[in-house]
Amino acid sequence: MDRVKRILGQFENAAHHPGQMVREWKQETGRKVVGCLPVHSSGAEELIHAAGMLPVGLWGGQTTISRASEYLQAFCCSIMKAVMEFSLTGVYKDLDAYVSPNTCDTMRCIPLLLKETNPEVPVIGLVLPDNRKINVGVDYLAEEFKSIGESLSEISGQKITPDALQNSIAVFNQHKGLMNHFLTLANEHLDIITPYYRHMVIKSSFFMTKEKHSEWLSQLIDALEKTPSYPWSGKKVVVTGIMMEPDSILNMLADYNLAVVGDDLAQGSRQFRTPLPDGDDPYVRLAQRFADFEGCATVHDPVKLRGTIIKDLVTDNQADGVLVMMMKFCDPEEYDYPYIKMDLEDSNIPLLHVEIEQQMDSVEQVRTRLQAFAEMLRDK
């Protein structure tokens, strides 16, 4: 138990100090760092790794929005507002470049804003295709990754070879496998792997090398396997949405005896659940992963599989209900919600819609909703 707690403390420290993690890495290696914007920088991250640099996830954070309002309208999501605020106030000063995918309407203007406000830092746009499943979609994306790879090679001064990229893909695939292993194992230790610590383990993966994170994950998995499993008597939920922050909300779940036993979060399992397929051409492998990926509001999905994916998570993990963490003003998520609601209601799965923002000064309304939902599940 003590060993598990000590390892969790390492993840927590890394998740809370991204700046320090980045600076330490730069000092140790003398190499460059590239900021990756949400949701699908996957593919670019492997390329950054293959070019000998560190990819760092930029998912906003808790801050007061002031200067970002000069550039983003009130109806933009709080994640992008925080990203702009951090960029304008020097929080991202250690980044040597950005990769910015065209995830949603708000993000389409982010590369230009980053260039405008930080002209000295290169911004590489990643244009993901809507028609991602057809051959030309995969071919197009493979070419897009090649061109991004060239820009990244220039920035790092290290050419990306096919072998280096295949090696990076292996490192990332191994990491995805370990994350999935940990998340499965976590459900047998819901007393220690609270919603907060579950998030800390996931979040820290955005701020350090995949090799290091995998090493810590292996230690954590080993320690958990040696710990007797815990019979959880509280209720279990699956969470879906872009992300689940601030931390106070995660702690509230624990207050009301709710454990997270599965997630369909853009910042969570959506990053790990689809491995990169085998293949000889590493660029096609990167592109094919995006074609294989399912169930995210920000990628084109004419058959709307997300509801089924969430239902399966509920069944497989014996969850009692679903929390839809709705990032305020995230239009892709808002558009998906009616489908998810319909699918879950058809299967009689209780769900709670909770609107969240990264900059929440008061979480008491969320508390009432979560408490009432926990009471509702208890009385069911």
Added chain:
Amino acid sequence: MLTMGVDIGSATSKVVILKDGKEILAGVVISVGTGTSGPARALQQALDIAKVEKSDISKVVVTGYGRMTYEGADEQVSEITCHAKGVHHLVPTARTVIDIGGQDAKVIKLDEHGYVSNFVMNEKCAAGTGRFLEVMARVLEVSVGDLESLGAKAENVVPISSTCTVFAESEVISQLAAGQKSADVVAGIHQSVARRIAGLAGRVGLTPTVVMTGGVAQNGGVVQALEQELKTTITVAPKSQLTGALGAALIAFESFAKATDNVTAVK
């Protein structure tokens, strides 16, 4: 056995003392809420009316916006669960509860046993709540309690299209400046609250019997506008402001009875 329910809202403090989970010995509403002397005054008045001491109460459950900071209770329960419980006790056929309080509005779906099967609450916004009516009453220079009778004199409804309380306030001022009768404007205000709540109710669906609770339920003008908007009849809960506190007292009774049963069983 005596139990107590304390419901501390943003605008009012309510206390109910219950005997054996059935008989209401006292029910008090004080018109100030969390962070004021309201909860302590409501508690003392309820004890005086019931002619009992605090030490005679076996269990206290607190609910409402101020529940997290209230120290005199054994347990705290969300207002959603408490309203459901209180309404089910008063109107056993209730399947939908519309509660409009000082700063929030909620629609709760109940199953046949009175348990919550779904609910929605308004987001951080005063639109469609008691606070909205208070602001409008101030502009019209009347008390909130007079809105109903004033609205009843309306010949036409002057629609208030802004949902935001701040914009609606300026809209009301410009309608009055344009010479609209205040009664007609009040009817428009009631309709505006009703439309906002109807949107909320649509998300969980309405199953009769629909029961309304909370301070705003005392305004017949809003109730009528809501009936028209939702195309259904609405039963105003008896003691509409006290349902949350009553629910809390009932939950206190059930959990105390269960705990003592368990103790007896162990013995």
